Amino acid sequence: MSKAFAAAALVSGSRAGLVSFDDFLEAHGRAYEAGTDEYVMRRGLYEERLAGAERHNAQEGRLWTAGVNKLWDWTDAELETLRGWDGSKVPGGAGGLRSVQPHRSAFLQQRGADLPKEKVWGELAMAQRIKNQQNCGSCWAIAVSSVLEAHAQIYTGKVRTFSAQQIVECTPNPRHCGGDGGCQGATAELGMEWVLKNGCAEESEVPYTGQDAACQGGSATADMARALVAGGGTSFLDGADTAAMGGGAFGMTGWETLPKNQYEPLARALAEKGPVAVSVAADTWFNYESGIFNGCGKDAVIDHAVTAIGYGEQDGHKYWLIQNSWGADWGEGGHIRLERHDQDTYCGMNNDPQKGVACQGETDPVPVCGMCGVLFDSVVPHFGGGGQ
Numbered sequence: 001m002s003k004a005f006a007a008a009a010l011v012s013g014s015r016a017g018l019v020s021f022d023d024f025l026e027a028h029g030r031a032y033e034a035g036t037d038e039y040v041m042r043r044g045l046y047e048e049r050l051a052g053a054e055r056h057n058a059q060e061g062r063l064w065t066a067g068v069n070k071l072w073d074w075t076d077a078e079l080e081t082l083r084g085w086d087g088s089k090v091p092g093g094a095g096g097l098r099s100v101q102p103h104r105s106a107f108l109q110q111r112g113a114d115l116p117k118e119k120v121w122g123e124l125a126m127a128q129r130i131k132n133q134q135n136c137g138s139c140w141a142i143a144v145s146s147v148l149e150a151h152a153q154i155y156t157g158k159v160r161t162f163s164a165q166q167i168v169e170c171t172p173n174p175r176h177c178g179g180d181g182g183c184q185g186a187t188a189e190l191g192m193e194w195v196l197k198n199g200c201a202e203e204s205e206v207p208y209t210g211q212d213a214a215c216q217g218g219s220a221t222a223d224m225a226r227a228l229v230a231g232g233g234t235s236f237l238d239g240a241d242t243a244a245m246g247g248g249a250f251g252m253t254g255w256e257t258l259p260k261n262q263y264e265p266l267a268r269a270l271a272e273k274g275p276v277a278v279s280v281a282a283d284t285w286f287n288y289e290s291g292i293f294n295g296c297g298k299d300a301v302i303d304h305a306v307t308a309i310g311y312g313e314q315d316g317h318k319y320w321l322i323q324n325s326w327g328a329d330w331g332e333g334g335h336i337r338l339e340r341h342d343q344d345t346y347c348g349m350n351n352d353p354q355k356g357v358a359c360q361g362e363t364d365p366v367p368v369c370g371m372c373g374v375l376f377d378s379v380v381p382h383f384g385g386g387g388q
């Protein structure tokens with residue numbers, strides 16, 4: 001782990017050991033009434049996970065530690081709301097491709113050029129602001145806002161925020177890509193495209209609520225975009241100067257999806273450009289506390305969007321450093337380290353793609369690579385004036 005990352009105090013070591021259900025209730029302010037069906041159900045979930053954590057932590061040579069956290073009494077359906085897909089909102093019907101196409105620019109993959117052994121963007125302001133999506137499937141919007149904050153600081157030298165709430169409320173998702181939109185899920189590509197065309201308010205202008213709502217104002221570009229759409233247009237930038245409007249107002253010139261399931265493009269983007277929005281399978285993350293996570297099999301259902309902020313190595317074990325959106329009291333100060341395999345050698349299949357970034361009707365299994373499928377879908381913005 002890098003010195004900068006450690007110095008930023010992003011790794012949490014405050015929770016020690018596993019505790020009883022009564023201790024858990026007190027620590028997390030739960031008010032289940034003893035003897036009720038809910039109390040019995042929640043205690044059963046907690047004790048099942050406690051037993052699983054104890055079995056895991058007893059394994060010799062393990063790379064990561066399971067520990068008690070605020071998610072241990074959540075049902076599987078409740079845990080799904082922490083990811084980008086709501087299990088109660090399965091898209092029906094068939095047909096449809098991605099609603100947006102990547103904006104390609106001169107992102108040259110200099111294959112063969114040496115990459116640094118370690119690169120972590122832990123000094124950026126966004127790496128100190130761990131967001132909590134609550135029980136809203138807004139991970140995709142939080143990943144977009146976090147990555148944009150990082151690149152805006154890197155390429156303009158200015159620290160600003162981007163309203164994840166406005167991205168949740170305003171991003172259209174007519175083809176049900178990654179879910180039904182808003183708190184029911186979408187994709188980082190859709191969020192990037194909306195911000196590029198319409199701009200984005202500051203977090204203080206449209207603060208996060210963790211709930212769906214009508215598209216709010218807060219920035220002049222977004223207000224003008226909505227007025228244009230209401231008048232029959234399709235976006236703020238139709239026929240306009242992209243350098244002065246939409247994302248161009250704060251330096252954004254485009255975005256792209258990196259080549260799927262390839263190691264080097266993601267590693268090089270992190271080393272040379274900045275943080276990247278990535279999609280992962282996070283169904284086994286709820287009991288993660290610390291260490292290098294290797295708990296996903298090669299087959300992985302991609303269902304969550306997060307921010308990759310770097311990569312490194314500890315005691316010979318390589319990892320991707322991921323900033324999650326479940327609050328700073330989860331994992332290593334809101335982060336998880338995923339085992340990093342050299343090149344794209346850890347590959348399997350996503351047999352249920354509509355639970356993740358696929359659009360309505362895209363049901364065919366697709367290959368996924370990397371621990372928890374981290375190499376499958378990576379999105380990076382482009383900013384002017386900084387070599388992008």
